Amino acid sequence: xxxxxxxxxxxxxxxxxxxxxxxxxxxxxxxxxxxxxxxxxxxxxxxxxxxxxxxxxxxxxxxxxxxxxxxxxxxxxxxxxxxxxxxxxxxxxxxxxxxxxxxxxxxxxxxxxxxxxxxxxxxxxxxxxxxxxxxxxxxxxxxxxxxxxxxxxxxxxxxxxxxxxxxxxxxxxxxxxxxxx
Ligand SMILES: [Zn+2]
Numbered sequence: 687x688x689x690x691x692x693x694x695x696x697x698x699x700x701x702x703x704x705x706x707x708x709x710x711x712x713x714x715x716x717x718x719x720x721x722x723x724x725x726x727x728x729x730x731x732x733x734x735x736x737x738x739x740x741x742x743x744x745x746x747x748x749x750x751x752x753x754x755x756x757x758x759x760x761x762x763x764x765x766x767x768x769x770x771x772x773x774x775x776x777x778x779x780x781x782x783x784x785x786x787x788x789x790x791x792x793x794x795x796x797x798x799x800x801x802x803x804x805x806x807x808x809x810x811x812x813x814x815x816x817x818x819x820x821x822x823x824x825x826x827x828x829x830x831x832x833x834x835x836x837x838x839x840x841x842x843x844x845x846x847x848x849x850x851x852x853x854x855x856x857x858x859x860x861x862x863x864x865x866x867x
Contacts, residue, residue, distance in 0.1 A: 703835045703857045704729070711836035711856070714751055723751035727764065734771070742771040743843065743855045746784055753795055762800055769804070773811045781811070782818035783842045826850055826863030834859035 710725035726748035733741035745768030752761025765788050772781035785808040792801035812818070826849065828839045837856035844852035850863040 703859070707835050707837070707857060710747075711831075711838075714747070714838075715831075715836065717754075719751045719755035720757065723748050723755055723757070723760070723764075726751055730764065730767075734767070739775075740855060740858075742768040742775075742777075742780075742784070744768075745771065746788070747856075749788070750791065753791060753797070758795075758797055758800060762803075765804065766807075769808070778812060779818055780843075781808075785812075826852075828852055828861055829864060832857060832859060832861060 706725055707729060710722050710729060713719075713725065714722035726744055730741055730744035730748050732738075733744050745764045749761040749764030749766075749768060752758070752764065755761075769781060769785055769788065772778075772784060785804060789801045789804050789808070792798075792804065826841075828841060828844065830839060831837065832839055832854040835854060835857035837854055839852070839854065839861065841852075843855050844861070845855065846852050847860060852861045852863070853859070854861055
């Protein structure tokens with residue numbers, strides 16, 4: 687009964703959210719990083735193979751989960767692939783933000799060599815990194831997690847459809863600015 691209810695409620699939100707994405711987000715939130723990473727790697731591979739626009743985010747989250755699981759060697763290829771896709775697609779502000787975030791997180795885990803590796807690569811594809819240093823404009827307030835798929839929402843990672851509506855980068859559900867309710 688409970689399963690039915692959950693599935694129905696999910697359906698009411700957005701019909702096409704893959705259960706594996708919700709599982710992966712849930713595992714990540716619970717701190718089950720190794721499990722979350724395996725699922726994000728699967729999701730990322732499928733998205734990557736069909737040139738999906740969410741593939742970079744999935745690779746980056748897979749890499750992040752591996753780093754948090756202390757599986758650095760498994761995580762680095764995912765981080766690099768995510769950043770590489772952003773570079774190939776010329777999504778430069780996003781590449782800058784994702785790259786800086788990866789560098790910071792690697793440093794926080796004491797992974798200096800890996801952080802330097804990403805930094806060196808990033809400055810080779812973004813020669814003028816400081817062009818992106820401007821402080822971000824004031825963004826509307828988002829809930830911390832996507833109500834449909836459970837992904838963490840960051841103002842710099844969502845797509846803004848208009849001033850008050852963002853699109854979840856993981857599942858594509860529209861999210862309203864909480865201040866506008
Ligand atoms: Zn979502």
